[in-house]
Amino acid sequence: MQAPISVADLQTFDSTLGNDAAQAMIATAWARAQVVAPCLKQPDPDLDDTDIEILKDVVRSAILRWNDRGSGAIVSRNAGEYGETLNRADDKRALYRPGEIRDLQAVCGNVRKRGQASTISTIPHAHNDDAGVDPVHPFLLGDDDFTRYDEFGNKYQR
Numbered sequence: 001m002q003a004p005i006s007v008a009d010l011q012t013f014d015s016t017l018g019n020d021a022a023q024a025m026i027a028t029a030w031a032r033a034q035v036v037a038p039c040l041k042q043p044d045p046d047l048d049d050t051d052i053e054i055l056k057d058v059v060r061s062a063i064l065r066w067n068d069r070g071s072g073a074i075v076s077r078n079a080g081e082y083g084e085t086l087n088r089a090d091d092k093r094a095l096y097r098p099g100e101i102r103d104l105q106a107v108c109g110n111v112r113k114r115g116q117a118s119t120i121s122t123i124p125h126a127h128n129d130d131a132g133v134d135p136v137h138p139f140l141l142g143d144d145d146f147t148r149y150d151e152f153g154n155k156y157q158r
Helices: 005-015 020-037 049-069 098-108
Strands: 074-079 082-087 147-149 155-158
Touching: 005 020, 020 049, 020 098, 049 098, 098 147
Parallel strands: none
Antiparallel strands: 074 082, 147 155
């Protein structure tokens, strides 16, 4: 599949972006998108119009953000005793943000789902494996006459 955006798509949002620079940025951004979402390497992936619009949005946003970074120089300005320093050099290693990576992977249908909530028991287990330690707290059982085992498997009556 070819990149879903063109130089004209980018210049609609930033008219200062030159043709050669835009072509190079599109090629780089599309190559990185294909690494993140391998289904985009296929010649004819099964994508509908919504998926293509999502692709265009993600790639366009990344390229425009990349272009806005500029040279990465630190700009400083002062007014009296107040000063401000702007560092425009975001993390240059990551073209796509985590949310954009999830969007690209969702287009391919290979999003890694997060696990569901779970608990880890911190109740000490009996040293004797066949001791009947009740996993339910006595207050939740509702009866006053019950037999329980201590942490060593010894039976006690309450």
